[in-house]
Amino acid sequence: MILSRIDANREDLQNKDQSEKEAHLAGAQRLRDEFEALRASGAFTTESNEDLDTIDWDFWTLVVADFPNMARTHPSELTIAVQNGLPPSLRGTIWQLMASSKSLILEEVYSSLLTEVSPHEKSIKRDLSRTSFAKSVDQTALFNVIKAYTLWDPEVGYIQGMAFIVVPIVMAMKEEEAFGMLVNLMKTYAVRELFLPDMPGLHVKLYQFDRILEDALPKVHMHLARKGVRSSMYASQWFLTLFAYKFPLPIVLRIFDVVVAEGLEAILRFGVALMKKNEEMITQLEFDSLLLFLKNKLFDVYVDSDTSPLNKAAALFKTGETAYCVNELVADAYAVKIIPNNLKRYENEYIELHRAEKEREEELEALRNTNGQLTLQIKRLESSLAALNSEHIEVANEMVQGKVEIEQLKDANADLLAENEELKKTNAEMQEKVENMPAEIEAQMEAKVKEEMDSLMQRNLEVMNLNQSLEEQMATLEKDLADTKVKFASINQSHEALNRKWLDIKKVLGNEA
16 A cells, blocks of 8 residues: 555656656755754654653664655555654654655745635634634634635635644644645545535545445445445545544544555545444344444544453544543554555446446436426427317318208209209199180190290299209318218327327326336
């Protein structure tokens, strides 16, 4: 983990432009000079755990002189030193050398940023005034560093709880150096990914934590899954504050030692160690009590107990009346094996799962839009169907009325044909009578007959004209009837097509549901 962090820091430094590289190299040399000056001053001891411990100046001189080489040539010694805690008086210097954060350019930028006004100043002051953890350090320096960062990185800006990250840094070094350290942690250590609007880094860390838990503590992982307890319900604060929301500052500094040396991924060690230490209790609890335990009681296992023989040799840090066995906590964390390649694999798994989930959400959104459009189309089709049904009823009524009129015309035509036949018969009888009458009578009758014949002819002509008119009307009505039948057949066909389309849409909607 340390070597992996060193490679990442070196790669980040190589990607900087020449002026930034020179500023970082000059900053590192200044730290070494300050270390030598401190060593030469004779301040060889520091107060820690209520005892005076002598600093191993030879060892830390090698670390300060060339930390990457020391990590490669003496990895066990360096790991043990980090695990036991960095000397408080050297902590700030060693942190900066481990993280390659000392930059003369950033310190100049910091001085410039302090002259500007941040839109988050009121929020920062309000949160600092009500956060007891923040009162452990110089409030002005803490405010300045947070304010400067909000101006440096407006995309992140200010997030409530950021002080939990900044307090240990301000405690360990000068405020301009603390700003450079914060910028480095945010960017190179990817801490800023935890504070971006969508918190992508937090989701990755929670997924990695779940996968490590699944591999290392399968019973705990299975029990949490069965009870519906997700890591986001209890572990988010761990990663967002590096446990500073719960543990006292001296323990947080020890956690920071490991994080600075190994990277943000080291926080996973402590999370898994807490779960392992409480495995028996966790697997016995139900949802409500389990979630409450994970949020508030998980840390009690490291509280000092007079009956515990382990605590006799453990280093203790107190907050109020609570004392924690910090050495035991760190030792348990180091017992958790974290492999960088596995972490990268878990990260790639999460990215792939997130991509698939995003595609699924986009597909669902597209289906929702399609469903909305189909619903609108269905409403339109229903309106069209109602209009067609109304039109169908009107056409049917017209057809019935047309049939009635045709029958009436047929009856009238039949009556006229009967009347015409009757007239023809009467005319024939009159002619026969005329032929049998004397000439004079014949002449009279002929005149009368002629008159009646003219009248009959006129009437016959009228009947024939009327008959022809009726036949034309019948032809027109029959043509209208044929057109109506064609139109009715077309409407029926459209109606059946709409019904089939409606059934298809209902099937599609049914399948989606």
